[in-house]
Amino acid sequence: MSSTTAVSAPPRVKVPRWVAPVGAVVLFAAAYLAFRGTGTLPHDKEAPQFLAVTELREWIDDHRNDNPLFLYFLNYIRLFVGGLYDLFQTTLYALGWPGLTGVMGALAWLAGGWRIALLAVSGVSAFGFLGLWQSSVDTLALVAAAVLLSLAIGIPIGVWAGLSARARRAITPVLDVMQIMPTFAYLAPLALFFHIGAPAGAIATMIYSIPPAIRITALAISEVSPTAVEASASLGATRRQTLFKVYLPLARSTMALAVNQTIMMALSMVVIANLISAPGLGGDIIRGLSRAQVGIMLPAGVAIVVMAVVLDRMMMSVAQRGSAVGWRSGGSGATRAGEGGGAGATERASRSAAMNRPHAKLSRIDLVAAGVLAAVGLALIPVLPRVWPESWTINVVAEVNDAVRWAETTWYPVTTFIKDLVTASLLNPLETLLTSAPWWLVTLAVLAVAWRVSGVRPALIALGCLLAIALLGTWEHAMQTMTTVAVAVLVTLVIGLLLGVAAARSPRYSAVQRPLLDAAQTMPAFVYLLPALALFETTRFTAIFASIIYAVPPVVRLVEDGIKAVPATVVEAASSAGSTRGQLLWKVQLPMARQAILLAANQGIVMTLAMVVVGGLVGAGALGYDVVLGFSQRTDFGLGFVAGIATVLLGVMLDRITQGADRRSSPRKRKSP
Amino acid sequence: MGDSPDSAAITVEGLWKIFGSRAQRVLDSEDRHLEPATLREKTGCTAAVRDVSFEVRPGEVFVVMGLSGSGKSTLVRCLTRLIEPSAGEIRIGGEDIGRASPARLREIRRHQVSMVFQHFGLLPHRKVIDNVAYGLEIQGMPRAARHARAGEILSLVGLDGYADAYPDQLSGGMQQRVGLARALAVDPQVMLFDEPFSALDPLIRRDMQAEVIRLHREVGKTMVFITHDLSEALKLGERIAIMRAGSIVQLGTAEELVGAPADDYVSDFIRDVPRSHVLTLRWICRDPEPGEPLDGPELPVTTIIKDAIGLASASGRPIKVVDGDQLAGVVDRVDLLTFLSGQDVPVKAGA
Amino acid sequence: MKIRLLAGLLTAGLTLGLATACGGATVETSPSSTAAPQGGASSAGGTVKIAINPWVGYEASANVVAYLLKNELGYTVELPEIKEQLAWEGFETGDVDVIIENWGHPDLKKQFIEEKKVAVEAGSTGNKGVIGWYIPKWMADKYPDITDYKNLNKYAELFKTSESGDKGQLLFGDPSYVSNEEALIKNLKLNYKVVVGGSEAALIKGAQQAQTQQKPLLFYFWDPHWLFSKTDLVRVNLPAYTEGCDADPKKVACDYPEMDLDKIVSKKFADTGGKAYELVKNFTWTNEDQNAVADDMTNNGMTGEQAAKKWVEANTAKWQAWIPK
Structure with a gap:
């Protein structure tokens, strides 16, 4: 111990750069060996913190109908949201499948x-063919209610934040934390205040989906050409006129x-909201999960993806229709909007907007066609049954289950080998290390890393x-979750870097990969559990596998874009100096893409954490499982609730450690006058 | 009010604009006289406009010229409080702008003063006609009436047939014509131009300058024109104010600036200006020498020097320079050549 | 236009909310809590919401009742996926009308039936349920003394897996299942760790593999279950159940009791459910009946509805007795 400090202590002696980190590592290793097994914080299901929350919940349950806060405030919100959901649900059911298909088709035509x-009509019909008409309509109603609320609240806030820098500064950190929060963490508090069922589900979904509404609206407003605004003001427009006619x-x-x-965002949350009894496709997915039957999950997963694709394309068309080249000063600002997915979306829209002819007005033919489509649909309502006829459905449960069983048995040696290898060589040793080390040593290590990578403030937050x-009494489980996240992030980054570099260097490969990434980023997080479950059953590795396929696409994209963003002149200069392609990559492109890669790491961590926690449903254990348990067993509600909070804390911690990195790279610029 | 020809269209008195959180404190202390760099170092504030005063006569084209960062754009925005001035008094048509309520200020912007912007500031989602009618729309004019008016203005600026186009379907020059039309549509008494042509390429810029001169002749508005281009300033400006670091360093006609630059900054500025294109004979005529023949051709003192060259070379005798009926002096070939060759010629200051 | 639409919707929702509850809103006043007809013309009697708990035996019962409600009485039936304890809360919020197979839960009964008065008992299902720890038969043959819990520690080594580390693994099912496992391990001082498979299917698959591939496995399971007719399983004997030995969940050190499985319905459904309630109340069948339907659902590729139809067609006499006159 003392020898290493002695080496790095004398100031004048020139020590190589690696000495300090290596010294620190040796130091920590020595401390670990000396103090292993002491100062651990083993998990206790009956910890007083948990029991207190459980009791609180019991109290709230008993007083839900006589406490003024509930009676005159929270219950009204619940009632209102429930009413909104019912309104949508009743309307959609009243439309029946012919009406809904017609109306959706018409809207899509207009869009x-x-x-x-065509996409919309076949998409909506797919819900029926899959035998999931009812669940799909419920989900649609839930999404509609949640999105409407999100926009009703998010857009005004976003406009405000777009207009006022001060408002933006106040809101940004809140949004940051909201976006780091894994989906699971929202549920317990909501169940506490809004009970369970569709209203609570809609509120959870709303809270989850509101950050992009605010963030992108603010971005959109702040990107509005200041000259146009000034011109409007110079002509004597009131603020209101400028807002509605210009902004x-x-x-x-x-x-x-x-x-x-x-x-x-709402689509990926409605599924999870099923854990607090929100209706819809989530129920089918959870049913598949709890029966370990991919055959049940797959149609529901497909339905969700179809819904996502239909709504995505419709909204994207609307976005393109309105956007003309040169309206906006580039959409790069949305990089962090919407859990990584936002980056792609903004960019996707501006890319396709450039190709789209601006000011394409609706032609009369379009209007007529849409009208006819809607009219036909509505006219068929009384003729055809409202619920999708059962004889038209395609039931693939058995076939899919057989296929999965076949895959399981055929690939069993391979999948088991991979699973056991990762578990034995990475997961278990790291988990043992983190859980058997004294808490103060782990804390010191985290502090040291955060300080080194991100600076003082983030380190203190961590x-x-x-x-x-x-x-909170969740130390051991937090360490286990952290282990899973660490392993998943490691693999994600390796794969992401490889694919990203490959795509950046080969335009042809990139052209193949782009649409896949686009598609992957449209899919709700939950869908990724499917193949993972099919291949690896319920273990920690399943969650790791799911988080890897969930987090790789945005990481690949960020890396690729980062490398491509290296100015062509720099690359040219390096090439003319005689660099090989390898040298170019290692000495020019990767170092210059450092920002993007760090951002990718950060995104990877945040997304992985979200998924690992959801992985509690498929055997990931630790915090995620605690949350699930909290909803499953009343006596463990406190545990689940606290685990949810711990997840958020873990997320903030990991985010601060890595997010600081990209802020740190430019202090020199600021200092030099 | 203010329409009587002898009162000034715009009066600016002791105008200050200081950016920064401690602007008021700087204004009240002696710090305001510090050099810009020193001021920023010491207080973190930037003085964009420093104690500027001037008057603009009705129907005049008043040009404010300066390099970027000299505060000219801030100055013009202070006139209608698009940027709130820190101190000073502004009167437009005799009305104190600083005291105007927000509603009154909007009225002034809607009816009395309009502005043309460097980057056009058009609304891309509106057709050309709706862009031009925008000012009328926010005044609450009904659709048919405002479209009729906008149509007239469009033909005035030479954009007949483009009413249903969108701004991004037009070239830069045409877009700025739309900007011009929009400003004209509300029939203001004063038009402010903030470097309107600096984003255009030279040929189009020349067209547009000619367009402004033509419009000025036709509609006779009072214009305040901001530019960083000296030749544009000389071409358009009846009077020119040269700004540097927030202050006006010299204010006068083109002749006065070129003939008698107030300091090194101004003379540096105008160094490349062909003086023969700006100065009049007034600046170089001299008293006839004894015995010099005075039967040569006559020219008024306001003749631009270069325009006298033809006559001078055709005639062997000195040109008589007359101011009305009176003889102001004579100019001969040698005088002209000496002037053109750039040799130091004693110019009469304060002519 | 969009904004106007939005405002319209919001006011509509608001008036809806306010109309239903003036002067304080309780949870039950939720507009969605009524069992009113929703699907429209296709249902004669209204909608019945039977919670689905995550095991196939439960689903078998639910599907048969749902089939009869639909086809004999003309009700619309919703089968929302809600786990045991949440389903009880569903009585309060109106998300659930019926729990068709309840395993004990005296605490919940006390809370929701006695205190909150939002649920009532609707009689036995006729099924006898018992939870226990099981091993594949070959293990009992090979290690005869393993069926005594006292010897479990001796064999802990056999049950070690990558998920349980240096302890023996006790495979558990869905996190929502009735469970004393943690307490039992602690109180009986067993060197085991509960590993959550997450589902009934994980348990079944584990059990089948353990028997066919002669792999050691100790797992949580219950009867009635169709698996007993397909795979030989042996129950591990924990200290015998005595009345009240499981009163304090932290101090449980005894086996699970044999439970009389029963049906619970919401108070509102009992009061206004009419014939649907009668049918639910009358429903009672045997473990064999349930196992037959569950077996069809799991192993013969039938949906719940198909399996229910098959049973209904084969057992007319039994269900005729349930139909209210």
Whole structure:
């Protein structure tokens, strides 16, 4: 111990750069060996913190109908949201499948012409064919209610944040935390205040999907050409006139993205909201999960993806229709909007907007076609049954289950080998290390890493989070979850870097990969559990596998874009100096893409954490499982609730450790006058 | 009010604009006289406009010229409080702008003063006609009436047939014509131009300058024109104010600036200006030498020097320079050549 | 236009909310809590919401009742996927009308039936349920003394897996299942760790593999279950159940009791459910009946509805007795 400090202590002696980190590692290793097994914080299901929350919940349950806060406030919100959901649900059911198909087709035609209309009609019919008409309609109603609320609240806030820098500064950190929060963490508090069922589900979904609504709206507003605003003011427009005649119309196409992103977020949350008994497709997916039957999950997963694709394309068409080249000063600002997915969406829209002819007005043919479509649909309501006829459904449960069983048995040696290898060589040793090390040593290590990578403030925030986790009594499970996240992130980054570099270097490969990434980013998070479950049953590795396929696409995209963003002149200069392609990559492109890669790492961590926690449903254990348990067993509600909070703290901690990195790279610029 | 020809269209008195959180404190202290860099270092504030005063006569084209960062754009925005001035008094048509309520200020912007912007500031989601009618729309004019008016203005600026186009379907020059039309549509007494042509390429810029001169002749508005282009300033400006670091360093006609630059900054500025294109004979005529023949051709003192060259070379005798009926002096070939060759010629200051 | 639409919807929703509850809103006043007809013309009697708990035996019962409600009485039936304890809360919020197979839960009965008065008992299902720890038969043959819990520690080594580390693994099912496992391990000082398979299917698959591939496995399971007719399983004997030995969940050190499985319905459904309620109340069948339907659902590729139809067609006499006159 002392020898290493002695080496790095004398100031004048020139020590190689690696000495300090290596010294620190040796130091920590020595401390670990000396103090292993002491100062651990083993998990106790009956910890007083948990029991207190469970008791609180019991109290709230008993007083839900006589406490004024509930009686006159929270219950009204619940009632209102429930009413909104019922309104949508009743309307959609009243339309029946012919009406809904017709209306959706018409809307899609108006949004993007016959291709999108065809997509919408076949998409809506797919719900029926899959035998999931009812669940799909419930989900649609839930998404509609949640999205409407999100927009009703999010757009005004977003406009405000777009207009006022001060408001933006106040809101941004809140949104940051909201986006780091894994989906699971929302559920317990909501169940506490809003009970269970569709209203609580809609509220959870709304809270989850509101950040992109706010963020992208703010971005859209702040991107509006200041000259146009000034010109309007110079002609004597009132603030209101400027808002409605300049800001909102000019921001419209970007705001369509906000709506799109909000819908996508809502779609991935409605599934999870089923854990607090929200109706819809989530029920089928959870049923499949709890029966370990991919055959049940697959149609529901497909239905959700179809819904996502239909709504996504419709909104994207709307966004493109409105956007003309040169309206906006580039959409790069939305990088962090919407859990990584936003980056792609904004960019996707501006890319396709460039190709789209601006000011394409609806032709009369379009209007007529849409009208006819809607009319036919509505006219058929009384003729055809409202619920999709059962004889028209395709039941693939048995076939899919057989296929999965075949895959399981055929690939069993391979999958088991991979699973056992990762578990034995990475997961278990790391988990043992983290759980058997004294808490203060782990804390010190985190502090040191955060300080080194991100600077003082993030380090202190990370420290605070870690201490809070310890105080909450969730230390051991947090360490286990962290282990899973670490392994998943490691693999994600390796794959992401490889694919990203490959795509950046080969335009042909990139052209193949792009649409796949686009598709992957449209899919709700939950869908990724499917193949993972099919291949690896319920273990920690299943969650790791799911989080890897969930997080790889945005990481690949960020890396690729980062490398491509290296100025061509720099690359040219390096090539003319005689660099090989390898040298070019290692000495020029990767170092210059450092920002993007760090952002990718950060995104990877946040997304992985979200997925690992959801993985509690498929055997990931630790915090995610605690949350699930909290909903499953009343006596463990406190545990689940606290685990949810711990997850958020863990997320903030991991985010601060890595997010600081990209802020750190430019302090020199600021210092030099 | 203010329509009487002898009162000034715009009066600016002791105008200050200081950016920064401690603007008021700087204004009240002696710090305001510090050099810009020193001021920023010491207080973090930027003085964009420093104690500027001037008057613009009705129907005049008043040009404010300066390099970027000299505060000219801030100055013009202060006139209608698009940027709130820190101190000073502004009167447009005799009315104190600083004291105007927000509603009154909007009225002034809607009816009395309009502005043309460097980057056009058009609304891309509206057709050309709706862009031009925008000012009328926010005044609450009904659709048919405002479209009729906008149509007239469009033909005035030479954009007949483009009413249903969208701004991004037009070239830069045409877009700025739309900007011009929009400003004209509300029939203001004063038009402010903030570097309107600097984003255009030179040929189109020349067209547009000619267009402004033509419009000025036709509609006779009072114009305040901001530019960083000296030749544009000389071409358009009846009077020109040269700004540097927030202050006006010289204010006068083109002749006065070129003939008698107030300091090194101004003379540096105008160094490349062909003086023969700006100065009049007034600046170089001299008293006839004894015995010099005075039967040569006559020219008024306001003749631009270069225009006198033809006559001078055709005639062997000195040109008589007359101011009305009176003889102001004579100019001969040698005088002209000496002037053109750039040799130091004693110019009469304060002519 | 969009904004106007939005405002319209919001006011509509608001008036809906306010109309239903003036002067304070309780949870039950939720507009969705009524068992009113929703699907429209196709249902004669209204909608019945039977919660689905995550095991196939439960689903078998639910599907048969749902089939009869639909086809004999003309009700619309919803089968929302809601786990045991949440389903009880569903009585309060109106998300659930019926729990068709309840395993004990005296605490919930006390809370929701006695205190909150939002649920009532609707009689036995006729099924006898018992939870226990099981091993595949070959293990009992090979290690005869393993069926005594006292010897479990001796064999802990056999049950070690990558998920349980250096302890023996006790495979558990869905997190929502009735469970004393943690307490039992602690109180009986067993060197085991509960590993959550997450589902009934994980248990079944584990059990089948353990028997066919002669792999050691100790797992949580219950009867009635169709698996007993397909795979030989042996129950591990924990200290015998005595009345009240499981009163304090933290101090449980005894086996699970044999439970009389029963049906619970919401108070509102009992009061206004009419014939549907009568049918639910009358429903009672044997473990064999349930196992037959569950077996069809799991192993013969039938949907719940198909399996229910098959049973209904084969057992007319039994269900005729349930139909209210």
